[in-house]
Amino acid sequence: xxxxxxxxxxxxxxxxxxxxxxxxxxxxxxxxxxxxxxxxxxxxxxxxxxxxxxxxxxxxxxxxxxxxxxxxxxxxxxxxxxxxxxxxxxxxxxxxxxxxxxxxxxxxxxxxxxxxxxxxxxxxxxxxxxxxxxxxxxxxxxxxxxxxxxxxxxxxxxxxxxxxxxxxxxxxxxxxxxxxxxxxxxxxxxxxxxxxxxxxxxxxxxxxxxxxxxxxxxxxxxxxxxxxxxxxxxxxxxxxxxxx
Amino acid sequence: xxxxxxxxxxxxxxxxxxxxxxxxxxxxxxxxxxxxxxxxxxxxxxxxxxxxxxxxxxxxxxxxxxxxxxxxxxxxxxxxxxxxxxxxxxxxxxxxxxxxxxxxxxxxxxxxxxxxxxxxxxxxxxxxxxxxxxxxxxxxxxxxxxxxxxxxxxxxxxxxxxxxxxxxxxxxxxxxxxxxxxxxxxxxxxxxxxxxxxxxxxxxxxxxxxxxxxxxxxxxxxxxxxxxxx
Numbered sequence: 001x002x003x004x005x006x007x008x009x010x011x012x013x014x015x016x017x018x019x020x021x022x023x024x025x026x027x028x029x030x031x032x033x034x035x036x037x038x039x040x041x042x043x044x045x046x047x048x049x050x051x052x053x054x055x056x057x058x059x060x061x062x063x064x065x066x067x068x069x070x071x072x073x074x075x076x077x078x079x080x081x082x083x084x085x086x087x088x089x090x091x092x093x094x095x096x097x098x099x100x101x102x103x104x105x106x107x108x109x110x111x112x113x114x115x116x117x118x119x120x121x122x123x124x125x126x127x128x129x130x131x132x133x134x135x136x137x138x139x140x141x142x143x144x145x146x147x148x149x150x151x152x153x154x155x156x157x158x159x160x161x162x163x164x165x166x167x168x169x170x171x172x173x174x175x176x177x178x179x180x181x182x183x184x185x186x187x188x189x190x191x192x193x194x195x196x197x198x199x200x201x202x203x204x205x206x207x208x209x210x211x212x213x214x215x216x217x218x219x220x221x222x223x224x225x226x227x228x229x230x231x232x233x234x235x236x237x238x239x240x241x242x243x244x
Numbered sequence: 245x246x247x248x249x250x251x252x253x254x255x256x257x258x259x260x261x262x263x264x265x266x267x268x269x270x271x272x273x274x275x276x277x278x279x280x281x282x283x284x285x286x287x288x289x290x291x292x293x294x295x296x297x298x299x300x301x302x303x304x305x306x307x308x309x310x311x312x313x314x315x316x317x318x319x320x321x322x323x324x325x326x327x328x329x330x331x332x333x334x335x336x337x338x339x340x341x342x343x344x345x346x347x348x349x350x351x352x353x354x355x356x357x358x359x360x361x362x363x364x365x366x367x368x369x370x371x372x373x374x375x376x377x378x379x380x381x382x383x384x385x386x387x388x389x390x391x392x393x394x395x396x397x398x399x400x401x402x403x404x405x406x407x408x409x410x411x412x413x414x415x416x417x418x419x420x421x422x423x424x425x426x427x428x429x430x431x432x433x434x435x436x437x438x439x440x441x442x443x444x445x446x447x448x449x450x451x452x453x454x455x456x457x458x459x460x461x462x463x464x465x466x467x468x469x470x471x472x473x474x
Contacts, residue, residue, distance in 0.1 A: 069314075
């Protein structure tokens with residue numbers, strides 16, 4: 001992959017990436033083996049691409065996102081990520097129930113890699129975009145799940161990352177949030193930001209991404225145009241369900 | 245809601261000092277004008293040290309939700325506990341000095357210039373040990389139980405309720421190798437001018453340095469794999 005002519009356009013590059021988990025220390029479980037969650041993943045994602053990630057449970061989707069986000073370290077292989085990554089792996093991670101919405105924005109904006117100054121400057125925009133101005137000075141534990149999601153999403157998108165990772169977050173929002181999400185994607189398209197999101201909600205996927213990667217057993221099973229990969233995946237899933 | 249909020253910073257050590265001072269003055273034959281004055285500086289140093297290390301040891305497990313979801317400098321979790329406790333320590337120290345100034349004997353103001361140095365020293369030691377224990381505890385959860393068992397022993401191995409000259413020779417030699425000894429003794433010298441053993445200063449400085457470097461290396465080597473073990 002070296003000497004690629006559009007190297008500065010490649011945002012994320014993985015070559016033969018393996019991620020193995022060793023057995024748990026001091027466990028009473030016998031015959032524990034090293035688990036290989038990513039086994040030889042090779043892929044490139046260019047700047048401004050919006051990529052969907054599909055696959056059954058345990059296929060390695062979340063691990064792949066974690067590796068790209070720098071949360072988890074790869075065992076072997078090569079991984080290059082150019083730019084600031086922000087990951088929305090789960091709703092409310094990093095949000096503390098006893099802090100107010102405003103305090104949580106500050107904390108999470110900084111966790112997302114923005115400076116205190118940057119977060120302070122965009123504080124009003126974040127609050128406005130989240131649509132929960134009325135409750136922003138209440139403790140976070142008083143929020144409904146939807147309000148939490150909107151606040152988390154607003155913070156994540158305002159941290160001005162170059163690469164955004166979403167892990168199963170669309171499924172939780174209501175109609176209004178899905179619309180916000182869609183609008184955001186349109187904006188992202190203009191700003192040439194790279195977005196990867198893993199989901200099981202196949203119907204919404206073609207709305208957001210032109211490219212879909214199908215993970216299976218820690219490997220890339222198929223990588224290509226969204227509609228084609230989804231069609232193939234659904235066919236395969238139907239076959240598997242029939243077999244059971 | 246916490247009603248007393250801020251006040252707990254002062255209430256806790258004062259209650260502790262009154263109780264311990266009352267009890268131990270009957271058992272520890274320290275030659276000092278006021279046992280409370282003798283006890284309090286050491287107690288404050290110890291509280292900072294033990295609260296911080298005890299809180300930090302399981303911190304990566306407590307914050308696993310965050311560590312598994314976001315990539316950020318993980319040492320900030322440990323440092324935030326150190327800084328909060330350092331602030332509490334300083335505030336309690338201010339109350340103590342005021343108390344000393346108003347009620348007890350004279351205050352040796354010029355000696356307090358040593359304070360920043362003592363603070364840095366204590367902070368480096370505490371941070372090093374926190375990093376070491378918290379990093380090891382991610383993989384080996386026994387560490388947390390071990391530290392909980394260690395701390396009360398360490399308390400009595402530090403000349404806080406007693407002075408080192410009350411010990412038999414062999415025990416005194418042992419206590420000299422405790423990195424906390426010199427720190428407690430120096431702060432006590434600042435307050436009431438009790439002697440400090442030179443040997444213990446060098447031993448403590450050296451072991452502080454070793455502990456910090458060791459803690460930092462263990463943390464650096466393991467922190468990128470925390471996600472695997474949480």
